[in-house]
Amino acid sequence: MNFNLTLIGQTIAMVFFVWFTMKYIWPHIMNAIEARQVAIADGLAAAERGQTSLANAKTEADQIIAAAREQARSILDQAQSRANGIVEAAKSEGEAEKQRRLESARAEVEVEINRARDELRAQVAAIAVAGAERILAREIDANAHRDLLDRLAAEL
Numbered sequence: 382m383n384f385n386l387t388l389i390g391q392t393i394a395m396v397f398f399v400w401f402t403m404k405y406i407w408p409h410i411m412n413a414i415e416a417r418q419v420a421i422a423d424g425l426a427a428a429e430r431g432q433t434s435l436a437n438a439k440t441e442a443d444q445i446i447a448a449a450r451e452q453a454r455s456i457l458d459q460a461q462s463r464a465n466g467i468v469e470a471a472k473s474e475g476e477a478e479k480q481r482r483l484e485s486a487r488a489e490v491e492v493e494i495n496r497a498r499d500e501l502r503a504q505v506a507a508i509a510v511a512g513a514e515r516i517l518a519r520e521i522d523a524n525a526h527r528d529l530l531d532r533l534a535a536e537l
Contacts, residue, residue: 502535 506531
């Protein structure tokens with residue numbers, strides 16, 4: 382075997398192998414690599430958009446939570462003021478009811494006092510008539526002297 386012929390044969394085989402690989406195999410490999418590069422670039426872009434979207438969503442969620450807290454605080458303030466209003470209304474209604482009952486009781490006491498005075502006047506008049514009967518030792522006609530006894534009772 383000749384060393385030069387072997388070297389030439391191997392060179393021709395290598396050139397043929399490189400040409401065959403470049404012509405039929407290399408385009409498929411390059412297409413796969415380019416497709417993979419595009420997929421990776423799309424994935425990175427999507428991840429970046431996802432990060433941006435996540436940051437926006439967090440900001441929006443914080444704003445919604447703050448608005449909800451403010452609304453809840455407003456509702457609580459309204460409920461508290463409504464409760465205070467109801468308590469104040471109940472107090473004023475209770476005070477009015479107390480005043481009404483107090484006036485009613487005062488009027489009732491006044492009526493009782495007047496009735497007791499009238500009763501007392503009648504009893505005093507009866508006692509006065511009885512005393513006058515004993516003093517005069519004769520009977521005084523109460524019906525005949527009713528006007529005089531009424532004036533006497535009114536003066537007492």
